[in-house]
Amino acid sequence: MRVPLKWLLEYVPGDWTAEFIAERLTLAGIEVGAIERIGQTWNDVCVGYVTDVQPHPNADRLRLVTVDCGTSSSTVVCGAPNVATGQRVAFARVGALLIDGHSGKPASLKPAKIRGVLSEGMVCSEKELGLSEDHTSTIELPQDAPIGLPLADYMGEVVLELELTPNRPDCLSIIGVAREVAALLGGALRLPEVSLEGQGESVKDMVTVSIEDGDDCHRYCATVVKGIKLGPSPSWMQERLKASGMRPISNVVDITNYVMLEYGQPLHAFDYDTLSGRKIVVRRAREGEVFRTLDDVERRLGPGVLVIADGERPVGIAGIMGGSNTEVSESTSTILLEAANFDRAVIRRGCATLGLRTEASLRFDKGLHPDFAYTAVQRATMLLAEICGGVPAREVYDAYPACAEDRVVTLPAGEVKRLSGMDIPGDEVNRVLESLGFVQTRGDDFETCFLVPYWRGDVVGPADLVEDVIRVMGYDHIPVGTPRFTTATVMVPADLWEFKSRLRQLMAGAGFQELLTYSLSSRENLVLLSPDASLAHEPLTIANPMSREMECLRTSLRASVLDVVARNRRREHGPVRVFELSRVYFPRGKDLPVEAETLCAVLSGYSEEVSWHHGERPMDFYDAKGALEYLLAKCGVSAGFIPGDDVGLFPGRRADVIVDGEKLAVVGQIHPAVARSFEVDAHTLLFEIDVAKLMACMSGIVEYAPLSRFPYSERDLAIVVDNDVPYARVAEIIGGFDLVSRASLFDVYRGEQIPPGKKSFAIRLVFQASDRTLTDAEINKVQQKLLSKLESSVGATLRS
Amino acid sequence: MADELDVLESAALAELRELQTLSQLEAWRVRYLGKKSTLTSALRALSALPPEQRRTAGAHSNAVKASLQSEYEARKQELSLSTIGESIGGACLDVTLPGRALPIGRLHPITQVIQEICSVFARMGFQVIDGPEVEWDYYNFEALNIPQDHPARDMFATLWLDSSEDRNARLLRTHTSPMQIRIMEEHRPPLRFVVPGRTYRYEATDATHDWMFHQVEGLAVDSDITLRDLKETLFEFCRSIFGRDTGVRFRCDYFPFVEPGGEIAIECFQCRGGGCRLCGSTGWLEILGTGMVHPDVLARCGIDPSVYSGFAFGMGVERITILRYGVDDIRHFYSGDFRFLRQF
Numbered sequence A: 001m002r003v004p005l006k007w008l009l010e011y012v013p014g015d016w017t018a019e020f021i022a023e024r025l026t027l028a029g030i031e032v033g034a035i036e037r038i039g040q041t042w043n044d045v046c047v048g049y050v051t052d053v054q055p056h057p058n059a060d061r062l063r064l065v066t067v068d069c070g071t072s073s074s075t076v077v078c079g080a081p082n083v084a085t086g087q088r089v090a091f092a093r094v095g096a097l098l099i100d101g102h103s104g105k106p107a108s109l110k111p112a113k114i115r116g117v118l119s120e121g122m123v124c125s126e127k128e129l130g131l132s133e134d135h136t137s138t139i140e141l142p143q144d145a146p147i148g149l150p151l152a153d154y155m156g157e158v159v160l161e162l163e164l165t166p167n168r169p170d171c172l173s174i175i176g177v178a179r180e181v182a183a184l185l186g187g188a189l190r191l192p193e194v195s196l197e198g199q200g201e202s203v204k205d206m207v208t209v210s211i212e213d214g215d216d217c218h219r220y221c222a223t224v225v226k227g228i229k230l231g232p233s234p235s236w237m238q239e240r241l242k243a244s245g246m247r248p249i250s251n252v253v254d255i256t257n258y259v260m261l262e263y264g265q266p267l268h269a270f271d272y273d274t275l276s277g278r279k280i281v282v283r284r285a286r287e288g289e290v291f292r293t294l295d296d297v298e299r300r301l302g303p304g305v306l307v308i309a310d311g312e313r314p315v316g317i318a319g320i321m322g323g324s325n326t327e328v329s330e331s332t333s334t335i336l337l338e339a340a341n342f343d344r345a346v347i348r349r350g351c352a353t354l355g356l357r358t359e360a361s362l363r364f365d366k367g368l369h370p371d372f373a374y375t376a377v378q379r380a381t382m383l384l385a386e387i388c389g390g391v392p393a394r395e396v397y398d399a400y401p402a403c404a405e406d407r408v409v410t411l412p413a414g415e416v417k418r419l420s421g422m423d424i425p426g427d428e429v430n431r432v433l434e435s436l437g438f439v440q441t442r443g444d445d446f447e448t449c450f451l452v453p454y455w456r457g458d459v460v461g462p463a464d465l466v467e468d469v470i471r472v473m474g475y476d477h478i479p480v481g482t483p484r485f486t487t488a489t490v491m492v493p494a495d496l497w498e499f500k501s502r503l504r505q506l507m508a509g510a511g512f513q514e515l516l517t518y519s520l521s522s523r524e525n526l527v528l529l530s531p532d533a534s535l536a537h538e539p540l541t542i543a544n545p546m547s548r549e550m551e552c553l554r555t556s557l558r559a560s561v562l563d564v565v566a567r568n569r570r571r572e573h574g575p576v577r578v579f580e581l582s583r584v585y586f587p588r589g590k591d592l593p594v595e596a597e598t599l600c601a602v603l604s605g606y607s608e609e610v611s612w613h614h615g616e617r618p619m620d621f622y623d624a625k626g627a628l629e630y631l632l633a634k635c636g637v638s639a640g641f642i643p644g645d646d647v648g649l650f651p652g653r654r655a656d657v658i659v660d661g662e663k664l665a666v667v668g669q670i671h672p673a674v675a676r677s678f679e680v681d682a683h684t685l686l687f688e689i690d691v692a693k694l695m696a697c698m699s700g701i702v703e704y705a706p707l708s709r710f711p712y713s714e715r716d717l718a719i720v721v722d723n724d725v726p727y728a729r730v731a732e733i734i735g736g737f738d739l740v741s742r743a744s745l746f747d748v749y750r751g752e753q754i755p756p757g758k759k760s761f762a763i764r765l766v767f768q769a770s771d772r773t774l775t776d777a778e779i780n781k782v783q784q785k786l787l788s789k790l791e792s793s794v795g796a797t798l799r800s
Numbered sequence B: 001m002a003d004e005l006d007v008l009e010s011a012a013l014a015e016l017r018e019l020q021t022l023s024q025l026e027a028w029r030v031r032y033l034g035k036k037s038t039l040t041s042a043l044r045a046l047s048a049l050p051p052e053q054r055r056t057a058g059a060h061s062n063a064v065k066a067s068l069q070s071e072y073e074a075r076k077q078e079l080s081l082s083t084i085g086e087s088i089g090g091a092c093l094d095v096t097l098p099g100r101a102l103p104i105g106r107l108h109p110i111t112q113v114i115q116e117i118c119s120v121f122a123r124m125g126f127q128v129i130d131g132p133e134v135e136w137d138y139y140n141f142e143a144l145n146i147p148q149d150h151p152a153r154d155m156f157a158t159l160w161l162d163s164s165e166d167r168n169a170r171l172l173r174t175h176t177s178p179m180q181i182r183i184m185e186e187h188r189p190p191l192r193f194v195v196p197g198r199t200y201r202y203e204a205t206d207a208t209h210d211w212m213f214h215q216v217e218g219l220a221v222d223s224d225i226t227l228r229d230l231k232e233t234l235f236e237f238c239r240s241i242f243g244r245d246t247g248v249r250f251r252c253d254y255f256p257f258v259e260p261g262g263e264i265a266i267e268c269f270q271c272r273g274g275g276c277r278l279c280g281s282t283g284w285l286e287i288l289g290t291g292m293v294h295p296d297v298l299a300r301c302g303i304d305p306s307v308y309s310g311f312a313f314g315m316g317v318e319r320i321t322i323l324r325y326g327v328d329d330i331r332h333f334y335s336g337d338f339r340f341l342r343q344f
C-alpha cells in the first residue's frame, strides 16, 4: 500500500516528518518498508510557460520552444509533438539531474547544439523526471500551476510504502492509516463529509438487486447516476492516483479507484444502458460459463466463482474484475455504481480458480466490514456528481440480507498487566482505546466492555485489546531487565537431539566435513542408487512440486551426498571425507511418514592431501570401516561385520554391521554402476548408519575392570588358514582366552611362501594376568592351547 | 685455606661458562670434582684440623662443592640440549616444513549456528527437542488459527503431499510452529522448549531465498509469563548472539497464533542504523517473529488461557548465519561447495 503523505495529512493534519510517522507506524505494527520521495532530485526544474513555438530551421521534426520561467526566458530545441503555445510545462534548466532517455540513468543536463541551434534546457516528459517510462510527449501541467515555482514544490510527493500484515485490511486505505496516525501521534481526524441527496427517479425504479446466497454476498449497495460526461479526471486526482501506483483512466474509473484507496472499499461502475433487464443478480457462475473480463481475457467460469449478472449473463466477477460487456466507454451517459461486500473465502477461492488477483480482491480476501460499502458508494456518487456532472438517482439501493452485529469485547481488570507485565492505569487504557475508535459501553471494578469500531475486524478478544494498548504506547516502552529464570519446567528426555549433536561432533573430529543437502530429490536420482534401477522404497511425492528435481521426499541420503562429491571433484582433487546427518522419509500409507535420522558418510580419492611425507594411497574399504569403527567405539558399541547385500554397494566389498542380531549400518565401496551414474571415482566408499538404532545399542554404563599390577609379555604368532576363513573367527577364538589381554593383527599374507588357497595372519598377542606374573612355561602352555583350538576350529596351522 | 677455596670456586665457574662440549665438561668435572681434585683433597685434609676449625672449614668446603656440583648439572643440561642436533645427524630440522596432516572435519555453518542458538536458550532453562517435518494441515495451520481460506495462508506458500483442499492433507511444514501445538498437547505447563529444524516453502530460489531453510522455534508457558518476559528473554538472546552492545528493537507485528504479536530486529551492523542496502535502508535487521501465545491456541491444547500465558518465537537460522558472516548467496548453504564450507 502506497500512501502519499499530502493526502494522508489532509485527513490528519500535523507537521510531523515522514520519518517520524514511519517510525511510529512501524513500531505499532503498520510497517513502513520504504519512504519514496518523488521530486527529491528535481533541482533546477520548475513550472514553465510556453510563450512561443517556431519550426527548427534545419529539421522538420524539431521545434524551437520559448519557455518563460518567471525570472528568465529560454529557447530550447524540442522534439515532442504535443508542445504548444500557452501550455504550462515542466522545464529543466542546464544542470538539472534528469533520467537520460537512452541509458535510463540519471545524468546532469548539459547545453547542446542540436542541428545547429544551441539548446540550453529541456521541456520534460514523465520519463526524464523518473515518473514513468513515457517519453513520447511532454508533461502538460494545469493552467493554475504557478509559473517559476520549483516543480518539486508543485508536484513533488513523499510516499510511505506500507508492508501490511493480513490482519489489518483497514490500513489498505488512506483513511485507515489516518486513523492509526491520529491515535499514535495524537492528531485530530478530519474525514470527508459524506451525505447523498439524489434527485429525480428513485434508484428502486431503475434497478433491482437480488442476492442468491447471503453467505456469498453480505451486502450490495448501488446507485445510478445519469448525465455522466466522460473525460479525464482532474489533475489533483490523477496525481494522487499516480503517487499511489494507479494509472489514471477516465474520470468515472478514477473516481472508483480514488474512493477505493480512500476507504479501502472496492467499487465498480457499469454502463447502465448495457445492463439487460435493469437487474443485478449476485450468483455463482454456471459450469462452463464463458466471460470476457476487462483485461480482455476470455475466462471459463464454474460454480467456484461468484459473478454479478444482469437479466441474462454475467457482467462482472464479484470482487475481482468487471466485464467488457458493460464497460464504461465514450458513449456512456448513465452508470450503475456498485459497492458490495463479498465473503472473503469465496473471493480467495475465486482468485485461486482464475489465477487472477486485483486491487479489489486484495481488499476483499482479507475481510471487509459491510459498513464500508454504504459509505463508499455515497462518497463516490458525490464525486461523480461533482466531477462528471452526473445526476444521482434518489436513495442508495441497499441489499443487506443480514445486518452485521456490533462486537463488544470485555477486558477484565488486570488483564493488561497479566499479559504485558506493565502497570498501566485504567484511565490510560481507556484513553488509548478510545483514540483508536473503541467506545466504552460499560465498566466496573472487574471489567470494562468496549464496542469495537466496525473497521477493526481483527479485534475479537481481550488479548487484542491489550496489544492495541501496548502498541500505541509503544513496545519500546516495555522495560527490559534481567530475564527471570524462576520457572521450573517439564523435563523431557532430549536423547536423540543430543546424540545427533554428539555424532556430528565425532564425525567432524574424525576429519569429516558436514554437509546439509535438500530433503527433496528427483525420482531418477533415487533410482540410480541401485544398479538394476529398482526402488527399495516407493518415495512420497510432492503434489505441487516446483520441479522434477524436487519431486520426491528422499528415502536415502546417498544420492545428494554423491552429487556433492561429484560437483566438488570437478573443481578440486584431494581426499574427500564428508557426511550428512539428516532424515529420510519412509511412507506409511496416508499417515505421516517415518522420518528416520540417518548418517551417511562418503570417502573418495586419496587418503591424504598430496604431501612430502608419503606417496599417494587411494582410500579403500578399510578406510571407511576404520572411520565407522572409530565412531562405534566412541559410542561404546561393539559390532560385528558380516558380508553384506546392499545393492548399491560393490559385491564382495560391502558389509552389514550387526549388533545383537540387528543391522544398524552398512559399509562398502560404491557399486561401479552407481559410481558411473553419479560421476564419482570408482574408489568411493560409504557408510550409512541408522542413528536411532545406534543410539538404542549404546550400553551407557562402562564396565570397569581393575588394572593388573603384573608385567605383560608379547608374543608374535603367525598362522596359516584357508582363504575363506574370516579374521573375525580367529579373533573370536583368541578372545576366548582370558590370559590374552590384547591381540593385534599386523600382517595378512598370501603368496609364494605359503600354499595356494591359503593366507597367513601374523598376530601380536599380549599375555597378562590380573593376579600373578606369568612364567614363560605358562605362556607357552596357553599359546599351545590356543593353537590347537585354532586348528580344530578353523584348520589353522603354525606358519613355518 | 678458605680464600684458596673461594679462588678455586670462581676460577672453576669461569671456566665452566666457556665449555662448549660434553667431553670438555667431563674433563672439567674430573679436574674440580674428581677424586684427585683440589677440593676433594681439601675435604680429605679436614680430619687433620682441630675440631673447632674443622667445623667451619668443613661447612665452607661443602658449600663450595655443592655450588660447583649444581652449576655442573645445569651446564650439562644446557650442553645436552644444544648438542641434540649433532647427535641425530648434525643438521637442524626445517621447522617450516608442513607437519603430517590430520584430516580436518568441520560442522556445517548452519549446524554451528543452531547449536549456538540452542545453547543460549539452554542456559535460560529451555530444553531442545525435535519434531516432524512432514505435518498435518491441522498442526501447521488449523491449530495455529490459520483455517482454510484464512488470508494468513498467503504468508506460507506450501509444498503439499496431498490436495490442499483436503482437511487431512499432509504437507512439508512451513515453519517450526506446529511443535508449539504438539508440545502443549503432550505436556502441561510450566514449559520451556526450543525446537530447531528444517522448514519448507514453495518458493523460487535466488540469492536471498531458498525453498528449504531452518528455523528455531521457542515456547514458554506458565502462570505468570508476560510480554515483558518475552522482551527480556529475547533481548538477552540477541545480545548473546550478536554482541552485548547491539541495539535491539521490539515492535508490534502480526502472526495469527500470537496476540499481542511482535518482531525483534537488531541494529544493522553495516550502517549502524543509518540505512544501507543490507537493511533495506531501514537501519534494522529483522531477526525473529514472536508474541504471546494466542488464547485460542492455548485453549485448543487444553490449557486455560485465563490462568496460563506464554510466549512463542521463531527465527530463521539461515538469515542469522548470513547476517553474521556476510554470506552473499543463500544457495551456498546446500550446494556442498567445499570452498564455501571450509571457511567455517
Ligand SMILES: [Zn+2]
Pocket: B268, B269, B270, B271, B272, B273, B274, B275, B276, B277, B278, B279, B280, B281, B282, B283, B284
Ligand atoms: Zn544497514
